[in-house]
Amino acid sequence: MPAVLMCEDLAISRWGNDSVSEQWSDELTAFSRAFAGAAVFGIPLVFTMEMWWIGKSLPPMYLFAVFVIGFAANLGLAHVAGFRDEHSLAMSIDQAVDALAVGVLSATFLLFGMNQLRFTDGIEQGVGMVMLLAVPLSLGASVARQVFSGRTNSQGEGTSDLSAWQGVWADVGATAIGGVFIGMSIAPTGEVEMIAAGLRWWHLLTLIGLSLVLSYLIVFASGFDEASPPGPFQHPLSETMLSFLISLGVALIMLLVFERISLEDPASEIFRQTIVLALPASIGGAGGRLVI
Amino acid sequence: MSASSERTTAERITLLASLLILVGILALATWANMRTGDAPPTIQVEAHLEDVRETDSGFYLPITITNTGGLTAQDVTVTGELDTGEEQPETADITITFLAGGEEESAEMVFTTDPNDGEFTVGATSYLNP
Numbered sequence: 181m182p183a184v185l186m187c188e189d190l191a192i193s194r195w196g197n198d199s200v201s202e203q204w205s206d207e208l209t210a211f212s213r214a215f216a217g218a219a220v221f222g223i224p225l226v227f228t229m230e231m232w233w234i235g236k237s238l239p240p241m242y243l244f245a246v247f248v249i250g251f252a253a254n255l256g257l258a259h260v261a262g263f264r265d266e267h268s269l270a271m272s273i274d275q276a277v278d279a280l281a282v283g284v285l286s287a288t289f290l291l292f293g294m295n296q297l298r299f300t301d302g303i304e305q306g307v308g309m310v311m312l313l314a315v316p317l318s319l320g321a322s323v324a325r326q327v328f329s330g331r332t333n334s335q336g337e338g339t340s341d342l343s344a345w346q347g348v349w350a351d352v353g354a355t356a357i358g359g360v361f362i363g364m365s366i367a368p369t370g371e372v373e374m375i376a377a378g379l380r381w382w383h384l385l386t387l388i389g390l391s392l393v394l395s396y397l398i399v400f401a402s403g404f405d406e407a408s409p410p411g412p413f414q415h416p417l418s419e420t421m422l423s424f425l426i427s428l429g430v431a432l433i434m435l436l437v438f439e440r441i442s443l444e445d446p447a448s449e450i451f452r453q454t455i456v457l458a459l460p461a462s463i464g465g466a467g468g469r470l471v472i
Numbered sequence: 473m474s475a476s477s478e479r480t481t482a483e484r485i486t487l488l489a490s491l492l493i494l495v496g497i498l499a500l501a502t503w504a505n506m507r508t509g510d511a512p513p514t515i516q517v518e519a520h521l522e523d524v525r526e527t528d529s530g531f532y533l534p535i536t537i538t539n540t541g542g543l544t545a546q547d548v549t550v551t552g553e554l555d556t557g558e559e560q561p562e563t564a565d566i567t568i569t570f571l572a573g574g575e576e577e578s579a580e581m582v583f584t585t586d587p588n589d590g591e592f593t594v595g596a597t598s599y600l601n602p
Contacts, residue, residue: 203482211486236572237544237602240505247498274479274487281490284497302574304504311497 212401213263214282217324219394220362220467222283222317223460226290227366229374235309243311247280250315254279254322261326275322283318284310293386294456295378328402328470351469355423358468359430359461366460367434376452384455391427391462396420398466424458427465431457508573513545515571515596519552519581521588533581535566535594542573545599552581556590570602 225231238246258275259267287310291297297306366372379387400416432454435441441450479487518536525532537550548568555561564581571577581587581594 200481203480206480207482207486233570236570236575237546240501243501244498270479274483277487277494278490281493284493302504302508302572302576303500304508304574305572307497307501307504308572311501314497 208401209403210264211278211282212397213324213328213403214279214321215286215394216328216398216402216466217263218279218282218286218317218321219398219463221320221323222286222313223290223362223463224365225316226287226294226313227369227371227375227460229371231313232291232296232309235312236305238308238312240308243308246315247311250283250318251276251280253315254318257319257322261323263321263324265325279318279321280314282321283314283316286317286321287313289386289390290459293383293390293459294375295380295383296375324402328467351419351423352426354468354471355426355465356430356468358471359427359465360434361468362464363431363434363457363461367431367440367457368438372435372440372453372456376449376456379452379456384452387455387459388424391459392420392424394459395423395427395462395466398463399423399469423465423469424462427458427462428454430465431455431461434461504574508542511542511573513539513541513543513548513571513573513599515545515548515550515599516540517550517594517596519587519592519594521592524587526586530582530584531586533583533587533592535579535581536576537566537568537571537579537596538576539571539573544570544572544602546570546602548599549597550579550594551597552587552592552594554583554585554587554590554592556585571599 235243254276255272258264258272258279259269262272262275263279264271264275288297291306291309291313297309396416399419432450435450435453435457436443441453443450516538518538520534520536523534533552535550535552537548539545539548546569548571550566550568552564552566553561554563562583562585564583566579566581568577568579
């Protein structure tokens with residue numbers, strides 16, 4: 181009898197652990213989707229200097245108003261789209277809160293990597309910029325599932341028919357196209373040069389880290405990409421690294437084409453600007469691999 | 473799942489973390505506003521004459537510009553004038569696009585002669601209310 185009880189206890193305990201790990205796995209996927217959506221849809225505004233300036237100069241009451249409007253918009257989006265599968269009112273409120281928090285965190289990390297949020301600055305400026313940018317980033321989080329989940333349902337079956345090397349080339353092409361799609365709206369602007377000018381080595385490392393992590397989150401952790409064919413570059417790590425290298429190339433070409441840099445410029449300047457533009461390019465590239 | 477709005481433990485914990493982040497940022501914004509208030513911009517400029525760098529292209533004088541007011545100033549112009557008593561006074565200008573309340577910016581002015589060898593004056597000359 182005790183043996184039976186022990187077995188039952190073990191079974192309950194195991195079921196409980198599975199359930200808990202499943203809950204956290206679901207949460208991880210949900211938040212990965214949220215960060216992915218925030219990055220893809222919000223990155224052009226993060227690279228807009230007027231947003232930094234408005235964030236610095238906007239009176240607090242306006243900032244609170246923007247935040248309230250952002251919450252209401254997220255609530256509506258969570259009800260019809262969202263980054264979770266549930267759409268009840270309580271869950272929509274949860275998602276709207278979560279989306280805004282994701283926006284705040286994303287804005288903080290991105291602005292820090294771009295040296296627009298400095299430890300030496302006053303809290304007033306930093307908070308204003310983060311609050312203002314958190315809203316568009318959170319809206320991206322709220323529409324992530326609706327936009328990206330299409331691939332596994334409709335186009336995913338077609339992609340999985342590709343051979344391993346065809347799959348690699350499809351990914352390379354999609355990364356380049358996605359990178360150009362997002363990067364082209366940023367490459368001609370003065371922000372890239374302005375950001376690059378103030379970067380220290382730890383900012384460059386942070387930007388490279390953000391490019392790799394966001395690219396990984398968008399394609400793999402979000403659970404959107406379920407139809408990749410097997411191949412030498414389909415492992416999450418190798419595909420993320422390869423796509424970052426492609427994004428660097430795409431960023432360099434765009435900067436040259438728009439004459440933001442020339443090959444006569446110092447190598448360190450070319451390197452800095454390329455790393456800066458590679459962030460939106462790699463986010464676009466990751467989005468491209470999901471959508472195309 | 474949509475029928476039941478029962479939150480899992482993980483969802484409760486992440487919701488709590490999200491709420492903490494939002495309350496934290498709103499509290500910071502409120503505190504920052506209370507600290508700086510709505511006072512008009514006041515631009516203070518400090519020249520670090522002891523840290524002048526001499527190079528082949530001139531003497532580089534580090535400057536710190538601080539907005540000790542509450543509101544943001546736009547297009548802040550700072551002018552430094554160095555009068556050695558021999559020729560026309562030498563001037564250098566710095567423009568800062570936005571200087572928020574409490575914000576501090578560092579810059580350098582470049583002169584052909586050492587600012588320590590003459591009478592140096594520096595200050596904000598204009599700004600725009602955004």
